[in-house]
Amino acid sequence: MSLSVLMDSGSPTILLHPSIEPRDETGGVLFDPSKLQNQSSLPSEFIWPCGDLVHTQEELNEPLIDLGGFIKGDEEATAHAVGLVKTACSKHGFFQVTNHGVDSNLIQAAYQEIDAVFKLPLNKKLSFQRKPGGFSGYSAAHADRFSAKLPWKETFSFGYQGLNSDPSVVHYFSSALGEDFEQTGWIYQKYCEKMRELSLQIFELLAISLGIDRLHYRKFFEDGNSIMRCNYYPPCNNSGLTLGTGPHSDPTSLTILHQDQVGGLEVFNNNKWYAVRPRQDAFVINIGDTFMALCNGRYKSCLHRAVVNKERERRSLVYFVCPKEDKIVRPPQDLMCRSGGPRVYPDFTWSDLLDFTQNHYRADVATLQSFFPWLLSSNPTSNF
Numbered sequence: 001m002s003l004s005v006l007m008d009s010g011s012p013t014i015l016l017h018p019s020i021e022p023r024d025e026t027g028g029v030l031f032d033p034s035k036l037q038n039q040s041s042l043p044s045e046f047i048w049p050c051g052d053l054v055h056t057q058e059e060l061n062e063p064l065i066d067l068g069g070f071i072k073g074d075e076e077a078t079a080h081a082v083g084l085v086k087t088a089c090s091k092h093g094f095f096q097v098t099n100h101g102v103d104s105n106l107i108q109a110a111y112q113e114i115d116a117v118f119k120l121p122l123n124k125k126l127s128f129q130r131k132p133g134g135f136s137g138y139s140a141a142h143a144d145r146f147s148a149k150l151p152w153k154e155t156f157s158f159g160y161q162g163l164n165s166d167p168s169v170v171h172y173f174s175s176a177l178g179e180d181f182e183q184t185g186w187i188y189q190k191y192c193e194k195m196r197e198l199s200l201q202i203f204e205l206l207a208i209s210l211g212i213d214r215l216h217y218r219k220f221f222e223d224g225n226s227i228m229r230c231n232y233y234p235p236c237n238n239s240g241l242t243l244g245t246g247p248h249s250d251p252t253s254l255t256i257l258h259q260d261q262v263g264g265l266e267v268f269n270n271n272k273w274y275a276v277r278p279r280q281d282a283f284v285i286n287i288g289d290t291f292m293a294l295c296n297g298r299y300k301s302c303l304h305r306a307v308v309n310k311e312r313e314r315r316s317l318v319y320f321v322c323p324k325e326d327k328i329v330r331p332p333q334d335l336m337c338r339s340g341g342p343r344v345y346p347d348f349t350w351s352d353l354l355d356f357t358q359n360h361y362r363a364d365v366a367t368l369q370s371f372f373p374w375l376l377s378s379n380p381t382s383n384f
């Protein structure tokens with residue numbers, strides 16, 4: 001059974017019969033969550049298994065890591081930050097940073113600009129819909145990709161390379177959304193530049209905490225191709241039956257997330273979900289699957305999800321750091337010598353893992369464990 005929502009005269013009509021449902025130009029199902037939020041019953045496609053919906057009231061009281069001293073090169077502040085990072089990443093792969101060097105006006109401008117994108121009419125948003133196999137563009141609940149456990153969200157994603165600060169983001173916004181969005185493109189060009197700077201500083205902190213050459217990961221990622229994703233979660237009358245983003249670890253390397261003041265991000269630790277209190281002055285940092293492989297499993301890829309709100313819409317700005325596609329993901333030699341243990345994961349490339357998540361597997365809590373058998377089956381002669 002597929003779902004489609006016809007937007008005529010502003011009132012949604014849900015057509016449940018595939019024979020008569022319209023499809024967008026890519027054959028994907030049309031869906032506009034912002035029109036469904038007033039519906040009394042939740043379409044079954046959005047209902048998640050009870051096991052994923054376990055509610056929590058507890059908050060994660062993890063340390064807030066002040067990066068100010070570290071960025072200035074203060075040795076004592078660096079040692080303090082290193083200790084906090086090491087403990088947090090060994091446990092659950094989550095921490096928050098303040099005094100990060102990103103101007104709060106830029107963060108607020110990013111929210112204001114992306115609000116205008118999500119408020120566009122559905123047919124305009126579908127004009128820059130994510131194409132099958134890619135990640136750039138707009139998505140409504142991933143309804144073109146999945147037919148069950150649909151996330152209650154709209155997303156807008158695009159790539160960022162960052163070397164020589166080429167205005168690729170501005171070009172994308174102008175070409176995909178039109179010249180009216182050039183200013184939005186500039187705001188996100190600047191935002192992504194600051195995210196890249198912050199990520200390279202955090203990679204230095206991670207390298208120090210792992211006892212390896214502090215420039216190792218900075219060098220590995222400085223020519224990377226990262227992903228910027230904006231999430232918009234409409235309010236939902238049946239918020240307890242659905243999820244904004246299901247339980248998962250990010251397949252990417254490092255995630256730099258800012259959430260608005262509504263709250264909804266939750267982290268899984270010690271077999272329990274914990275709410276992450278929003279902090280306007282902080283960025284959430286998650287270790288992703290690829291970095292877990294790059295440090296031979298010393299640090300954990302963070303399990304997290306996003307719940308939705310009955311009354312309030314919620315947004316999050318998520319920057320996913322990725323290495324250049326064809327680089328071999330392999331822990332550094334000096335880490336292997338120090339830890340002495342065996343390799344936990346075989347070599348792979350981000351290109352293969354991205355392909356896996358975009359074309360073969362829905363990223364969840366077991367992406368990496370599912371990835372390697374697939375990789376072996378699709379590259380039987382590989383020396384992975």
Ligand SMILES: C=C1C[C@]23C[C@H]1CC[C@H]2[C@]1(C)CCC[C@@](C)(C(=O)O)[C@H]1[C@@H]3C(=O)O
Pocket residue numbers: 135142151227229245246247248249250251252320354357358362363364
């Ligand atoms: C490489 C990626 C795939 C997803 C976006 C980035 C990193 C996080 C992944 C994701 C958010 C994990 C949960 C499932 C997912 C389908 C989603 O809800 O958006 C994932 C993203 C994606 O495949 O688009």
Ligand SMILES: O=C(O)CCC(=O)C(=O)O
Pocket residue numbers: 229231245250259264265266304305306315316318
């Ligand atoms: O919106 C959030 O708080 C979490 C989003 C997320 O985990 C993701 O997009 O990978």
Ligand SMILES: [Fe+2]
Pocket residue numbers: 248249250255304
């Ligand atoms: Fe995530």
